[in-house]
Structures are given as C-alpha cells and as structure tokens.
Amino acid sequence: MSDTTGRTALITGISGQDGSYLAELLLAKGYQVHGIVRHTSSLIANTSRLDMIYQDPHETERRLFLHKGDVTDAGLLVNLIRDIRPDEIYNLAAQSHVRVSFDLPDYTANVTALGAIRLLEAVRASGIEARIYQASTSEMFGTAAPPQHESTAFHPRSPYGVAKLFAHWATVNYRESYGMFAASGIAFNHESPRRGETFVTRKITRAAARIAAGLEKKVYLGNLDAVRDWGYAPEYTEAMWRMLQHDEPVDYVIATGRAATVRDFAEAAFAHAGLDWRDHVEHDDRYERPAEVPELVGDPAKIEREIGWKARVHWDELARIMVDADRNALRIGP
Ligand code: NAP
Numbered sequence: 001m002s003d004t005t006g007r008t009a010l011i012t013g014i015s016g017q018d019g020s021y022l023a024e025l026l027l028a029k030g031y032q033v034h035g036i037v038r039h040t041s042s043l044i045a046n047t048s049r050l051d052m053i054y055q056d057p058h059e060t061e062r063r064l065f066l067h068k069g070d071v072t073d074a075g076l077l078v079n080l081i082r083d084i085r086p087d088e089i090y091n092l093a094a095q096s097h098v099r100v101s102f103d104l105p106d107y108t109a110n111v112t113a114l115g116a117i118r119l120l121e122a123v124r125a126s127g128i129e130a131r132i133y134q135a136s137t138s139e140m141f142g143t144a145a146p147p148q149h150e151s152t153a154f155h156p157r158s159p160y161g162v163a164k165l166f167a168h169w170a171t172v173n174y175r176e177s178y179g180m181f182a183a184s185g186i187a188f189n190h191e192s193p194r195r196g197e198t199f200v201t202r203k204i205t206r207a208a209a210r211i212a213a214g215l216e217k218k219v220y221l222g223n224l225d226a227v228r229d230w231g232y233a234p235e236y237t238e239a240m241w242r243m244l245q246h247d248e249p250v251d252y253v254i255a256t257g258r259a260a261t262v263r264d265f266a267e268a269a270f271a272h273a274g275l276d277w278r279d280h281v282e283h284d285d286r287y288e289r290p291a292e293v294p295e296l297v298g299d300p301a302k303i304e305r306e307i308g309w310k311a312r313v314h315w316d317e318l319a320r321i322m323v324d325a326d327r328n329a330l331r332i333g334p
C-alpha cells in the first residue's frame with residue numbers, strides 16, 4: 001500500500017460506531033482527519049466515541065479536527081470541502097436505524113439519501129479530486145435470496161433501505177457521469193462494543209451483562225427468526241479504507257459470509273454471561289417492523305479476491321467480545 005502520511009480525510013458521521021473506528025485507523029496511518037459533528041444542546045453528548053482520540057483545539061501538533069455541521073446543509077459541505085481540500089471523503093452520516101426510518105421516513109430520506117447527493121455535488125462544485133466512499137448497505141437487498149453479492153437485484157424493505165439505494169445509485173451515477181472516484185461499500189451488519197444500544201446485538205449483550213449483574217431481569221425483542229451476517233466493525237472500516245486505495249472505484253459487498261438468527265445470537269450472548277436466554281428474553285410487538293428483511297448473508301468473494309480483505313471475527317466470537325465489553329463497563333462504572 002502507498003505511503004499515506006500527510007494525506008487528509010473528511011469523515012461525515014465521525015461520531016458514530018464506524019466513524020470513530022475509521023478516525024482511529026486513519027490517524028494511525030498518519031492522516032490529518034476532519035470530521036463533521038452535529039450540533040447538540042449539550043457539549044459532549046454525541047462525541048463520546050471519540051474520547052480516546054480527542055485532541056484539544058489548542059494543541060499545535062493535532063491531526064484530528066471536528067467541525068460543527070450537518071449533511072442537510074449543502075452550503076456547509078461545499079465550504080468545508082473547499083477549505084479542507086480532502087484527498088479522501090468517507091460518507092458515513094445517516095439516520096441508520098431501520099425501525100426508526102418507518103417512523104421518520106421524510107427525515108431519513110433527507111439525511112440518508114439527499115445527504116449523499118449533496119456531498120457528491122459539493123465535491124463536484126469544489127472542483128477537488130477527492131476519492132469518495134459511500135456507506136451502502138445490505139438492507140438494499142431486502143427480500144433478495146441469499147447469498148447476496150454485487151450483482152444481486154435490490155428490493156429494499158424500509159424507508160432507510162430505499163434512501164440508501166438512492167444514495168448508492170447517486171454514487172454510481174456521479175462516477176459514470178463525471179468520472180469521479182466514488183465507490184460504494186455494500187456492508188452487511190457490523191457490530192462492536194461501540195454499537196448503538198438500540199440495535200439488536202448491543203441490546204442483547206448489554207441486557208445479558210446487566211441481567212448477570214442483577215440489575216435487570218428481562219429484555220424485550222421482536223423477530224427472533226431474522227438471519228443476519230454479523231461482522232466486527234473495526235475490520236469493516238479497514239475495508240472502507242482499502243477500497244479508496246484501489247486503482248479503480250469499484251463497489252464491493254463487505255461481509256463475513258456466515259450468518260445466524262437473532263435467536264442464535266441471544267443464546268450465545270446469554271450463555272457467555274452464564275445465563276439461559278429462554279429465562280430472560282420476552283417478545284414485544286413494538287420491535288417488529290411493518291416489513292422485515294428475513295435473511296441477509298453476504299458473498300464476500302469479490303472483495304477477498306480483488307482487495308485482499310477478509311473478515312476474521314464471526315458472529316459467535318463477536319457476541320463474546322460484546323458481552324465481555326458490556327460486563328467490563330459495568331465493573332468500571334459509567
Ligand atoms: P451510526 O452509529 O448510527 O452513526 C451514524 C453517524 O451519522 C453518527 O455520527 C450520526 O451523528 C451521524 N449523523 C446522523 N444524521 C446526521 C446528519 N444529519 N448530519 C451529519 N451527521 C449525521 O452508524 P454506523 O453503524 O456507524 O454506520 C455508519 C454508516 O454505515 C451509516 O451510513 C450506516 O447507515 C451505514 N451502514 C452501517 C451498517 C452497520 O451494520 N453498522 C451496515 C451497512 C451500512 P450523531 O452521533 O450525532 O447521531
């Protein structure tokens with residue numbers, strides 16, 4: 001791989017699970033890293049995942065820069081890109097919760113779909129030759145039969161999936177129309193101890209830890225039959241970076257190729273905490289979706305072959321990693 005020291009990257013969604021791991025990776029490679037962070041009424045609320053790498057703005061040698069902004073603000077994006085002149089841009093910003101997208105479809109489309117095209121247009125307007133990574137998703141496949149690969153037909157099943165499909169095709173279209181180096185990573189579910197607490201894996205591992213500590217007795221879940229191909233988030237951010245180091249802008253499925261049901265994940269997580277999941281998991285209709293994506297299992301052959309990226313952590317080890325982290329956090333306290 002080429003020398004990356006002195007390169008500049010811009011990450012939208014830097015405060016999220018993937019954004020925080022990607023920022024760490026790029027800083028370790030010598031990049032100057034800029035991230036867009038949303039305005040909140042509280043100073044620290046949405047930057048807790050960046051605590052480990054935060055640098056005081058008064059430090060002269062710092063390489064991490066956080067900019068207040070939002071992907072719903074087109075002018076901000078143009079100005080920021082003109083000022084920073086990034087070599088690489090990672091568009092990770094999204095309203096990324098599938099269930100929430102049914103309640104907030106308009107908002108989800110504005111951020112997740114239009115945010116992407118605003119960013120592409122901002123790069124075009126600035127005249128800068130930045131390489132762009134778009135965070136596409138297996139949710140775009142919806143009901144398509146597994147294993148899903150780059151040529152599988154899309155059939156999204158949620159406002160989020162529809163919004164991401166717009167962003168995906170916008171990325172392809174800007175590449176084909178303007179010759180931009182814009183590539184989509186069609187990532188299957190990836191998790192970590194930094195996963196938001198309302199996604200099912202973290203909801204389960206956090207509950208298992210709290211129940212084992214005697215703090216709670218039950219956790220309420222929706223569809224236990226859904227099958228997901230769960231991988232480990234830090235490995236997926238490595239794939240994103242590798243895609244932008246490739247000779248050509250190419251779209252890739254990023255997946256482990258192995259999958260399990262939500263029930264399997266709950267069983268493994270609770271067992272690792274010394275518990276029987278059947279004693280603690282209850283059903284609640286509230287967590288069912290108007291339309292479900294039944295089975296996502298990715299075929300990562302293309303990225304393994306062309307980029308040399310291969311998932312190492314699979315869902316059962318992931319469950320153990322996340323339970324251990326949630327149990328340790330309880331020992332240390334908030
Ligand atoms: P995440 O934890 O939900 O992070 C989303 C990020 O987007 C957060 O930093 C969030 O800021 C930011 N954001 C939301 N609305 C924004 C707006 N209007 N303007 C600017 N920033 C905004 O998601 P993730 O798991 O890290 O995923 C990263 C990306 O990959 C997302 O686009 C997601 O849809 C996509 N993806 C994820 C997976 C997965 O399994 N994790 C799989 C496929 C694709 P706050 O911190 O302020 O909320």
Ligand code: G4F
Nearest residue numbers: 096098137138139188189198199200201221222223226287
């Ligand atoms: O953890 P989830 O909410 O993830 P989902 O819907 O697969 O979406 C995640 O992965 C996508 C990639 O395919 C990303 F694009 C997206 O941004 C997000 O990161 O739900 C996983 C499965 C679903 O089938 C859901 O119906 O778990 C089922 N589930 C069962 N009970 C539940 C629950 N999901 C949640 N969030 N909460 C439950 O109580």
